[in-house]
Amino acid sequence: MSQQATKEIIKLNINGVDxxxxxxxxxxLSKVLRDDLGMTGTKRGCDYGGCGCCTVILNGRSIYSCMMPARKAAGGKVRTIEGLEQDGKLHPVQDAYIRNFAFQCGYCTPGFIMSSVDLLESNKNPTEMDVREGIAGNLCRCTGYIKIIEAILDAAKATEK
Ligand code: FES
Ligand code: FES
Structure with a gap:
């Protein structure tokens, strides 16, 4: 049976839009986001759960979207890099990555940023070790991790109330 014949309509709420x-x-989920919905901010790297390029937030937790069957995400709330900016203002984590020069080619950056957002939403005052653990599932092949860690700690400081 062809895949076309077995297609099923699912609903997803993506960055607040049904x-x-x-x-x-x-x-x-990564295929659906990129190829069907044109949301190419979510990157495809290894496609087998090894690099974190494809990280998005599903129902409040960061996940590898390349490892998530789209049907399993049905009915879920998905946040992607495209949804972070609000009213023309970058998310504080995005700002901090820029301030701290936390990327070079930028290919891994959307995934790192989504993991960082998840981390800071569950832990507003992380230690360096918390940050290292929070991004342990993301690989960067060109910046090195120090600037990324500094950016996340800086974002935490910037959003401290
Ligand atoms: S593309 Fe999903 S983990 Fe590498
Ligand atoms: S900035 Fe190039 S792979 Fe991370």
């Missing part, structure tokens, strides 16, 4: 999309049984 979407309906036809997905095949083997479609992953």
């Amino acid at each position: 979407e309906e999309v036809a997905v095949g049984p083997y479609d992953t």
Whole structure:
């Protein structure tokens, strides 16, 4: 049976917007975001759960979207890098990455930022070790991790109340 014949319509709320999309049984959330909805801010790296480029937040937790069957995410709330900026203002984590020069090619950056947002939403005052653990599932092949860690600690400070 062709995949076309087995497509099923699922609903997803993406960055606050309700979407309906036809997905095949083997479609992953990253495929749906990028290829079906044109949201290419979420990157595809290894496609097997090894690099974190594809990290998004699903129902409040950061996940590898390349490892999430789209049908399993049905009905869920997805946040991607495209949804962080609000009213033309970057998210404090995005700002901190820029201030701290925390990227070079930028390919890994959306995934790192989504992991950072998840970390800071669950721990507003992380230690350096918390930050290291929070981004342990993300790989960067060119910046090195020190600037990224500094950016996340800086973002935590900037949002301290
Ligand atoms: S593309 Fe998903 S973990 Fe590498
Ligand atoms: S900034 Fe290039 S891979 Fe991380």
